Amino acid sequence: MSTPASVLPPLADVAPGEGRRSPRARLRSDAPSLSLDGRWRFRWSERADQPTIGFEAPDFDDRQWDEIDVPGLWQFSGYGRPAYTNVRYPFPVEPPYVPDENPTGEYRVAFDHDGSLGDSAVVLRFDGVDSIFAVWLNGTSLGWSTGSRLTTEFDVGPLLQPGRNVLAVRAHQWSAASYLEDQDMWWLSGIFRSVTLLARPVGGLDDVFIHAGFDHTTGTGRLRVETSAAATISCPELHLSDAPTAEAVELPDVQAWTAETPHRYELRVSTAEETVTVPVGFRTVRTDDGVLTVNGRPVYLRGVNRHEWHPDHGRVMDAETMLADVALMKRHNVNAVRTSHYPPHPDFLDLCDEHGLWVILENDMETHGFEPNGWRRNPSDDPQWADACLDRMRRTVERDKNHPSVIMWSLGNESGHGQNLAAMAQWVHGRDPDRPVHYEGDWDSSYVDVYSRMYATHEEVDAIGRSDEAPTVDVGADAHRRSIPFLQCEYGHAMGTGPGGLVEYAELFEKYPRLAGGFIWEWIDHGVRQHTADGTEFFAYGGDYGEELHDGNFIADGLLFPDRTPSPGLLELARIIAPVRIDVTGTAVTVRNLRDFTDTSNLHFEWSIADDGAPTASGPLSVPVVAAGEQMSVDLPARPEPASGHGELLVTVRAVLAEGTAWAEAGHEVAWGQGRLAEAEAPRARIQSKPDFDVDPRTGRLTRLGGLSLLGPRLDVWRAPTDNDRGEHGPQVAPTWYSLGLNRMRHRTISVDLGESRAQVRTRVAPAASDLGLFATYTWSRADGGGLRLRLEVEPDGDWSGVPLPRLGLRMELPATIADVEWYGLGPGESYRDARAAAHLGRFRKPIEALQTPYLRPQENGNHLDVRWASLTGADGGLRVIGGPTFALTVRRWTSEDLAAARHPYDLRARDRVYVNVDVAQTGVGTAACGPGPLPQHILWAEPTTFEVTFFPVSAHG
Ligand code: IPT
Secondary structure (H helix, E strand, C coil): CCCCCCCCCCCCCCCCEECCCCCCCCCEECCCEEECCEEEEEEEECCCCCCCCCCCCCCCCCCCCEEEEECCCHHHHCCCCCEEECCCCCCCCCCCCCCCCCCEEEEEEEEEECCCCCCCEEEEEECCEECEEEEEECCEEEEEECCCCCCEEEECHHHCCCEEEEEEEEEECCCHHHHHECCCEEECCEECCCEEEEEECCCCCCCEEEEEEEECCCCEEEEEEEECCCCEEEEHHHCEEEEECCCCEEECCCCEECCCCECCEEEEEECCCCEEEEEECECCEECHHHCCEECCEECCEEEEECCCCECCCECCCCHHHHHHHHHHHHHCCCCEEECCCCCCCHHHHHHHHHHCCEEEEECCCECHHHHHHCCCCCHHHCHHHHHHHHHHHHHHHHHHCCCCCEEEEECCECCCCCHHHHHHHHHHHHHCCCCCEECCCCCCCCCCCCEEEECCCHHHHHHHHCCCCCCCCCHHHHHHHHCCCEEEEEECCCCCCCCCCHHHHHHHHHHCCCEEEEEECCCECCCEEEECCCCCEEEECCCCCCCCCCCHHHHCCCCECCCCCECHHHHHHHHHCCCEEEEEECCEEEEEECCCCCCCCCEEEEEEEEECCEEEEEEEECCCCCCCCCEEEEECCCCCCCCCCCCCEEEEEEEEECCCCCCCCCCCEEEEEEEEEECCCCCCCCCCCCCCEEECCCCCCEEEECCEECEEEEEECCCCCCHHHHCCECCCCHHHHHHHCCCCEEEEEEEEEECCCEEEEEEEEEECCCCCEEEEEEEEEEECCCEEEEEEEEEEECCCCCCCCCEEEEEEEEECCEEEEEEEEEECCCCECCECCCCEEEEEEEEHHHHCCCCCCCCCCCCEEEEEEEEEEECCEEEEEEEEEEEEEEEECCCHHHHHHCCCHHHCCCCCEEEEEEEEEECCCCCCCECCCCCHHHCCCCCCEEEEEEEEEECCCC
16 A cells, blocks of 8 residues: 555655654753643544544544543554464565554644743653654644654644644554564554653753763772763762763762662753753673673673563553562562563663663564564665664664663564664664673674573573584674673563473573573563453453454463462562572571672571471571672571471571562562471371271272262373463474373273272273373272372383373362362472472462462463372361372362363353362473473373372361
């Protein structure tokens, strides 16, 4: 489609815009400003070719138009629908053209200018409009722009009048620029960030660029302030008073800025006409000798990739949400953010400066959809697009260049490679030599300062740590790449259950100086809050809006659920990246300080002892201050002798914040460690009584135990595949499981031998059409205290190599009256063999409902490892299971098959049973939704296995 010349903006123009001001820093100024946020008039159309109405006529009567919130995304106000694709463009790939079906929003707002902006020049600023837009003030065109997550400013010149003014904006969902904005997220449109008028005093400060380095050998700060007009700087804390900006100043004894010590100095930069206040952090970032350092010390980036997301507003951010993100990150030991894949709301970076987070600030650019087309005509390597690419990079750097938290610039994401990216890197190096340049898409790393990869396996990261990675073709590029630090800009894909394998990544990051850490993909699920007809809340994902092309729940791969409830994955990460590691061996406690800069003086330590999970003693633990990178061992203080006949005695040592901070209260747990003090002394004496039970003589299955009717345990190998088992962008096991039929195993009873003191049932369990199977032999005998002991022996039949078992264990069915589960084992949250760091051994009690993790697409969840015993109880009595010595436990009101079939949590309906799995093990979860599967040591293979567990009835009255 060619856009009629009279219609603005031009949809097939590769230029980034027209009529815009040069990009500059976002500055806190004493010059007046006027927010235009609020209710605007709005008219929406499915197509781009309707004529504009009234933009050239300020008096046009728009009262027939709708109203809409600015900032806002029109799909969240009932116009059009969200659509989700990851890599693929949702339109034909024929750059620079886009389809006629091109949702278009026309906005008008009338506002009063009462003279508060003075009579100086005025600038109109848009902080973000998705995707292309044109602007008219009082009927005159100001220009147009692209770059959805980038600031655009227009001079309003003499157009602004005293009294009533009318601003009109026409925005389209699709334009040539959409080819540069193929980020993995919902396609959403509109004026989604603030609109402001800013007075620009003549002789004021249009731009300021603060360079604030730190010499760690002397403690001296070096301050150089570039300004667009001659100015002076003042900062009482730095003893600066009206100093000229012309020359750099050396400042002895400054406090450096780091993510651990986010000290900022309020610097006032003034001309006669304007003063801007810039919080300054002194720090020096280097990549010398292949190690990323800040202020002379190597840093370990314990990072997350953050998209902006709110379940009710999409990418419209508010102050509370941004602060919640920062506080949640800090509380979970995250110290770094990659702003994937665009500059965030500008205020987010102020919060990172203030509270301390390292930031990789990423440009708003991704052309991933060219990859499925062989990267043909990729804008990254096409000279036609050079301006558009560079424009984006400039606007990214210029807006955010004064933030101490920003330690690296990123050219964008998944845009292939080519000359335009190289030119962008070159421009950044010239404009800001003090920050390294990052870009993952070019594995040769020829124009960047850090080697970056996504989803590399442990093995490959290990090789890179040793600088033993496979060479690149070009010898020069190879030498350069080997000389620079490495980071994983994405790893640990947090989709559904998991991710597994994070501990092993952390071990590598900690081991090799070249590895600067990594960023989990990703921070939050982008689920949209919706309700079913009966009012049940759920979070929509791709396909829920009837999109003809979509990528399903790949949009739900965050450490937070959409409502910002931490998922088990975030708790797992928090434990693994905790800045302090506590090892408890007997009574010896070792505290290792893994921070890069600060000692442990902000922490209190506490110890406690539990007997079979019941607390018996606790107290403070005095640990001398441990310097960054150091460790210290102390002994537990004197404590009461354990009672004779005690159970398993465990020591837990916790490190908590001594004082409250802006992001957590005093007492907030930062790290913990646990160790065993003593094994259980002797089994509890139990009253001898005969077990009371019924067995189905044909199948040998238990049908009653005490007062509880049940369908007794039998072999189970199935779990509802996780997103990682499905492995959309990694090794897939679920298809193998389904084709073999592990979801439809049949049980054949070979023999039932019911003796007086011992019963034995032999079976073969196998799927239709296959000759593979598992012999399962159940041997029952009496246990002390009126219990029934079950010994399960499993013998694989046939060649099972290459088929990891989802799980191996026992499934049984109990009456629906069972309501609560108490257990002594790992908790309180779920645990899997390669994702168990967050769980500690303890005694926990939860209703069955609280044992379920509400992943947006239902899948295996809620497993508890290392369970010593569990009681499942309800109004009509229950069952106690004692491991020999341990088992894994899952309890739900639906089956694994129900879980596998459900698309949303609301599809899961409680059945008239409770389904219990008492398992030997499951295979690990890994992170194969995008990345490697479980490591070999976490894979469950079919092998001869023996497993013991004892069941006791629990009477209705305990
Ligand atoms: C990679 C992308 O960079 C990221 O935006 C996201 O899509 C993530 O992975 C998957 O959720 S692309 C991937 C297909 C390698």
